[in-house]
Amino acid sequence: MNTMTQTRSPNGGDERITAIPFWKKALRRPELGAVAGTILVIAFFLVAASGTGMFTPAGIMNFLEVSAQLGILATAAALLMIGGEFDLSIGSMVGLAGIVIAIPTMEYGWPLWAALLLAFACAVLVGWVNGYLVNRTGLPSFIVTLAFLFILRGLAIGLSRLLTGRTQIGGIAERIPGDWFAALFSGEVGSGLFAWLAAHGWIGTNFAGNPVVTGIPVSIVWWLALTAIATWVLLCTPYGNWIFASGGDANAARNSGVPVRRVKISLFIFTALSATVFASLQVMDTGSADTIRGLLKELEAIIAVVIGxxxxxxxxxxxxGAALGALIFGMVQMGIFYTGVNTDWFKVFLGVMLLVAVLFNNFVRKKAMESK
Amino acid sequence: MMSESLSMIEMRNVSKHFGNVIALNDISLKVHAGEVMCLLGDNGAGKSTLIKTLSGVHKPSHGQMFVEGREIRFKSPAYALDAGIATVFQDLAMIPLMSITRNFFMGREPTVGWGPFKRIDWHYADRIAMAEMAKIGIDVRDPSQPVGTLSGGERQCVAIARAVYFGAKVLILDEPTSALGVKQASVVLRYIAKARADGLAVIFITHNVHHAYPVADAFTLLKRGSSLGTFRKDAISREEVLNMMAGGAELESLDAELAEFQRDQGAASDSSASSAAHPGNGTPLTSG
Known part of the structure; x- marks a missing residue:
């Protein structure tokens, strides 16, 4: 294909212009490093974890679910980082959202859907306040959202202790059946398909004759859908162009007529909403809320985005790129478990990976800017 | 004769205060269609404040502004753009990591489709960006290449081409040639002449008289926030413009200082030659 496109166009075009080689186009893509990293990590665990069940259907679902949870946060964090800001309050928002779902449901008898709506409304408010303060004060978002990292976590612990006397609230699982809104955050998708696959012997069955994988966890569906939407927004819509512009040079963007403030506030709202989606999935999955949920998730999300x-x-x-970053994260976390290495080493690996990814991406970007 | 026709852009007694600092004091100026107005002034004279007021970044504290005779008030740069005032800032309002096409259409992306499926028409956008660049003699090999890979003159031309393409009636250029080589500057100057021929009103800020004089029709001099007057080109020579730009008196005193300095240098080299002849008498390099 490459040799074909490099022949000069006979009809009219500038004869000095040859097609851009594929590798140069690839260098310009931000996710190149993440693609290479993903291939490397898969190759590594295919060898190191061979025969351990990591790459059986059940094993794949396992690490995909870990990746999906982080990926939901990472997608929003990626858009925000491209827009030039950080949100360190994501993790605390996860904890707070869980409490906001659990307390009205378990203590005041709200239907689950109403509590979920309340949590999403709170997220919109938190995101708006973050964005408004960053715009208004001109302070780095690092500082503003660091403050909210503590404020939101404190609110979660304080409110739940004040209203319930505990920091963990359980028993939500029995409220899920029949709730139209909660259904979006619980269960699996495509169980019929997996039953069909098992019936035809494509995937294994357990002793009771049920398929080993009964469906795709809904969190993975959320992850893929959010990644697809975010990619479409970034690459194909004016709003996406505004995100790049706001992050590239807010002043230049404003002078060109881009509504930078609105873009940034909406991105902060999106990160808070994604944290609430994460919290909803987790509360439905475990049937409980806990004020310490989501601890350090903001940093993990940033790592995934930077690896991406x-x-x-x-x-x-x-x-x-952020989705691939989350995939690498999930694979390594579960892979270390499968290979039998002490999981204490996961964090060492994570830090090294972050450093390598940043260096590699810097190198690639420099190359891309040279390619005239 | 020109002054009787309707001005494209006009400022009438405009002042701008930042707290107790008077950045602009009672400025009035007029630029007609097909005219290049050169704005001169030292650092801190208020040139930047003036163009930022014209482009909607600042709101004037007092006074009125008119575009084609209609009074205007800009809430933001977007309003100025809508009124046909395009400003090419010194920092170009270009984002190096974004592609030429993304930069060209930043803030005004052409879309196709409807509702949530509204998307940028990349095919059309790429074609227009390449065509507009070709018009000013710049071959864009690939409209998706980052602007950061272009040279300074090419970037400047992208910025101006963008402004012209989006129907600017008034083009404000903030030192467009200051960072450019001779050849690149001439590309930009030719483009300014072309914009004038197309009937745009151009306000052009520069420190370089060799760039300003050939293309300008009138010169306005700012000093410490006030206007020292507008001079038509036929009423003023290149040397007078140079004097106004640099502040003639300051240049003369600089000449005198330089002459003094050279005399000192001469004396110093004499004394160092004599100390070299008698190294024993030389001043020690380290003291105490």
Whole structure:
């Protein structure tokens, strides 16, 4: 294909212009490093974890679910980072959202859907306040959202202790059946398909004759859907162009007529909403809420986004890259478990990976900017 | 004769205060269609404040502004753009990591489709960006290449081409040639002449008289926030413009200072030559 496109166009075009080689186009993509990293990590665990069941259907679902939970946060964090800001309050928002879902449901007898709606409304408010303060004060979002990291976590613990006397609230699982809104955050998708696959012997069955994988966890569906939407927004819509512009140079963007403030506030709202989606999935999955949920998730999300090729200073990055970053994260976390290495080493690996990813991405971007 | 026709853009007694600092004091100026107005002034004279007021970044504290005779008030740069005032800032309002097409259409993306499926028409956008660049003699090999890979003159031209394409009636250029080489500057100047021929009103800020004089029709001099007057080109020579720009008196005193400095240098080299001849008498390099 490459040799075909490099022949000069006979009809009219500038004869000095040859097609851009594929590798140069690839260098310009932010997710190149993440693609390479993903292949490397898969190759590594195919060898290191061979025969351990990591790459059986059940094993794959296992690490995909870990990736999906982080990926939901990472998608929103990626858009925000491309837009030039951070949100360190994501993790605390997860904890707070869980409490906001659990307390009205278990203590005041609200239907689950109403509590979920309340949590999403709170997320919109928190995101708006974050964005408004960053715009208004001109302070780095690092500082503003660091403050909210503590404020939201404190609110979660304080409110639940005040209203219930505990910091863990259980028993939500029995409220899920029949709730139209909760159904979006619980269960599995495509169980019919998996039953059909098992019936035809494509995937294994357990002793009772049921397929080993009964469906795709709904969190994975959320992850893929959010990644797809975010990618479409970034690459194909004016709003996506505004996100790149706001992060690349807010002043230049404003002078060109981009509503930078609105873009940033909406991105902060999106990260808070994604944290609430994460919290909803977790509360439905475990049937309980806990004020310490989501601890350190904000940093994990940032790591996934940076591994995915986003620039910490904004204006550059991709949602697919963030998804791959989350995939690498999930695979390594579960892979270390499968290979039998002490899981204490996971964090060492994570830190090294972050450093390597940043260095590699810097190198690639420099190459891309040279390719005239 | 020109002054009787309707001005494209006009400022009438405009002042701008930042707290107790008077950045602009009672400025009035008029630029007609097909005219290049050169704005001169030292650092801190208020040139930047003036163009930022014209482009909607600042709101004037007092006074009125008119575009084609209609009074205007800008809430933001977007309103100025809508009124046909396009400003090419010194920092170009370009984002190096974004593609040429993304930069070209930043804030005004062409879309196709409807409702949630509304999307940027990339095919059309790429084609227009390449065509507009070709018009000013710049071959864009690939409209998806980052703007950061272009040279300074090419970037400047992208910024101007963008402004012209989006129907600017008034083009404000903030030192468009200051960072450019001779050849690149001439590309930009030719483009300014072309914009004038197309009937745009151009306000052009520069420090370089060799760039300003050939293309300008009138010169306005700012000093410490006030206007020292507008001079038509036929009423003023290149040297007078140069004097106004640099502040003639300051240049003369600089000449005198330089002459003094050279005399000192001469004396110093004499004394160092004599100390070299008698190294024993030389001043020690380290003291105490």
């Amino acid at each position: 090729g986003a620039l910490l200073t904004g204006g550059y990055g991709s949602a697919i």
